[in-house]
Amino acid sequence: xxxxxxxxxxxxxxxxxxxxxxxxxxxxxxxxxxxxxxxxxxxxxxxxxxxxxxxxxxxxxxxxxxxxxxxxxxxxxxxxxxxxxxxxxxxxxxxxxxxxxxxxxxxxxxxxxxxxxxxxxxxxxxxxxxxxxxxxxxxxxxxxxxxxxxxxx
Amino acid sequence: xxxxxxxxxxxxxxxxxxxxxxxxxxxxxxxxxxxxxxxxxxxxxxxxxxxxxxxxxxxxxxxxxxxxxxxxxxxxxxxxxxxxxxxxxxxxxxxxxxxxxxxxxxxxxxxxx
Numbered sequence: 001x002x003x004x005x006x007x008x009x010x011x012x013x014x015x016x017x018x019x020x021x022x023x024x025x026x027x028x029x030x031x032x033x034x035x036x037x038x039x040x041x042x043x044x045x046x047x048x049x050x051x052x053x054x055x056x057x058x059x060x061x062x063x064x065x066x067x068x069x070x071x072x073x074x075x076x077x078x079x080x081x082x083x084x085x086x087x088x089x090x091x092x093x094x095x096x097x098x099x100x101x102x103x104x105x106x107x108x109x110x111x112x113x114x115x116x117x118x119x120x121x122x123x124x125x126x127x128x129x130x131x132x133x134x135x136x137x138x139x140x141x142x143x144x145x146x147x148x149x150x151x152x153x
Numbered sequence: 154x155x156x157x158x159x160x161x162x163x164x165x166x167x168x169x170x171x172x173x174x175x176x177x178x179x180x181x182x183x184x185x186x187x188x189x190x191x192x193x194x195x196x197x198x199x200x201x202x203x204x205x206x207x208x209x210x211x212x213x214x215x216x217x218x219x220x221x222x223x224x225x226x227x228x229x230x231x232x233x234x235x236x237x238x239x240x241x242x243x244x245x246x247x248x249x250x251x252x253x254x255x256x257x258x259x260x261x262x263x264x265x266x
Contacts, residue, residue, distance in 0.1 A: 004243045006233040008225035016239070018246050022253040029259065030252050040252045043244035045237055126178070133177035133228045136236035137170040143235075144167075 011125040014132070016118040024107040027114045028084035031105070034061065046072055057081055099123050160231050163207035168192070169200050173223070176210060180222035 005017045020027050030036045032055040042048035046065035053061040053076075061076040073094045080088035087105040092098045102121040107114050122128040164170055172186060187197050201221055204210045208227045213220050233239045 004233060004239065004246060006229050006239050008229035014229055014239075016242065020246075020250065020253055022256070023259075025259050026253055026256055027249075030249060030256065036252055036256070040245055040248035043241055043248065045241040045244060129177040129223060129225070129228070131238050132225075132232040132236055133223055134174050135238050136228065136232040137164065137173050139235050139237050139240070140164055140170060141167070144165075 008128070008132070009119075012122045012128045014120045014122070014128065016116075016120065018116050018118075019110065019113060020116065021113045024084040024109050024114045027107050027116065032081070032083075032087070037061070055081060055087075099127060101127075157231065157234065159207045160209055160227065161235075163203050163209060164231070166200070166203075169204055172197075172200055172204065173209065173228075176221060176223050180213065180220040182218055182220050186221070 003018075007015045009015050022030075030040070034051060034054060038048060038051050041051060041063065042065070046067050049064045049066050049071070051061060051063050053059060055061065055078055057078055057080060059078050061078075063074040063076070065072045065074075075092050075094070076089050077092070078087070078089045080086065085107050088103070089105075090100050090102050092100040100123055104119045104121075106117045108117060122131065164173070168190065171190065175181060175186060175189065183194055183197055183201065186201070187194050190197065201210065205212065205221070208224055209231070210221050211224050213222055229239075233243070
């Protein structure tokens, strides 16, 4: 039930679907409240160093993650917030020339919680392919390099 | 056959990963793919065949040309397992599961008045 499903659609969209065991109101709060966002917008792929701002229409969140010793920044700008069902925002990445993704997030009430339906629209087809295909292969290069080290040690 | 196992086996080779990275910049013919790799056309063709059988790429037919291109659907599905972009999203959503479990019920959720 909690598996992330990703699909490529059209030239530059990626559609992500994921279910959560909580009603939409609760999911909405967790994904828009800055203090709660600090608790989960972090992972082994990048520890959240700081998060400031507010999810209001026209407002922004500024994220900084630690990416193996260097800062990775992202600015989220909110264009639409219709609690508890719809968010439209843009994510821009200063380290990547402010390349901007448009994201539409819908929260749909289902029997045992919430289905999140997210459409990520990349700046262009090349940006999507770079992110998915190059990211995937580079991720694997890193994995194989670690495996080599492990086997050598 | 284009299961996840087949795709991973196809990607368990540095030349084939490099070919995927090259095709992420746009479709290319076998001749175009040979240039940067400095290996023979038959060798490149063999690698492309493995990637195509795994469903990661496809061949477009244009007159006598046979440019190869990425199959976006398969790339997205495979990246959901191994790409940092979707893997990061997945890791965050697992953390979000924990946050949701720890949150007190909202007033709208209370069953009794």
